[in-house]
Amino acid sequence: MILNEQYHELAFYTLSLGDKQFIHQHLVDAYSAQMATNTTKPITILFALAGLYLMVEKDYTGKQVQLAHIQMAKRYSTPINIALPKERGSLTISDVLAIAPGKDRDAMIVQWCVSVWAAYKQVHPIIIETTHQSLGRVL
Template identity: 50%
Template sequence: MIDCPGCGVTLPKQQILLGYSYNASAKCYEQYSELTAYTLSHTGDDFIHQHVVDVYAAQHSGNGMKIFTTVFALIGLYYAIERGYNGRQVQRVHTLLARLKHP
């Protein structure tokens, strides 16, 4: 068993080298991948997938994850929780932020 360094969940240890930059155990990331496959199958304007992506990124920041990934996740969660945006609206915020020029 191994504790995920990001969220702390204890899951069976896997000897798999994954090509991702989340601060997560392999089994935690595998379960996240299963969840995202499920949420992507949902249709409709709510687009719950965006919330899952943002929560997971925020929980598993660090250890090589790009700082923009964490920032976008926290901004997305702010709009979802504090402003009541659905996933589609949060996705639109992400798109607009990505278009901004960085100094």
């Protein structure tokens, strides 16, 4: 299965949950950060990494990340170029889809996010600082 099909399959799954936590946002952020290329818009990479930071280190739900993205968009002005690491995490969307739908798959989405966020460790300080500035507060 090609990656685009995998993304759509997992997106259908997460959107069908109708959960208040909105785990779908975490899928979007992990996939966007992991699949970014040199032609990906800087704001896409920044927001994906900000979402992963908020989820992994600040325990934000997907809904809270979504609301933070909305607030960040209001204050976002200068794009920052983020160096893309060669390796983008030990887990991939294929690993998530290999798990049967349910709590175990949901847990694997979280592990995937942790894996992708860790792969970008060299840019953590700038992502954290930019996220705090964009949200207008210390988290």
